[in-house]
Amino acid sequence: SQKIEQNSEALNIQEGKTATLTCNYTNYSPAYLQWYRQDPGRGPVFLLLIRENEKEKRKERLKVTFDTTLKQSLFHITASQPADSATYLCALPASGGSYIPTFGRGTSLIVHP
């Protein structure tokens, strides 16, 4: 089955800077990879999906890259704001052909004003 690694240490940055979060995976190469945001006491909220044939995807201040050679996705938030403070989870199919996402443990982002 897939193993997903996200930095367990919180990322602290200053408002206005770019936050970069990393998601590494092992085993097979997934057809797609997703990023979710989770606030305390709430369920995850879908942000972006990137497919294996896409190198980069953007949505407003968010950018996701997908390097299938490195088995890594980077998630960037530009011009970060305190409201961006949350835990960010990456998710990918549990195995080839699976419809069930496997989630990483997430990385906590704290944006200081």
Added chain:
Amino acid sequence: GAGVSQSPSNKVTEKGKDVELRCDPISGHTALYWYRQSLGQGLEFLIYFQGNSAPDKSGLPSDRFSAERTGGSVSTLTIQRTQQEDSAVYLCASSLTRGDEKLFFGSGTQLSVL
């Protein structure tokens, strides 16, 4: 409904008791997932329903756990003879159909087993 609804939001029970957790998915969504999230841990897959197909129960941790989905809509997760290690947040999610990768989550049920 506008989103995935879960009830209760909090449940405190004594060890050995049975509990039922309810999930009301978004109307029209045929796929439904249950996950469990322990403090500081990732989401652990439990069970997956898709339409009228047999559910994928591969994530259920023991035979004390079971789930059903009635009428292709509401789902109930039942934990029998609860143990302290069952304490966690139980999250339900739905998606439009199988292969639609975007999941919509409820706010979860915080289960505490004393």
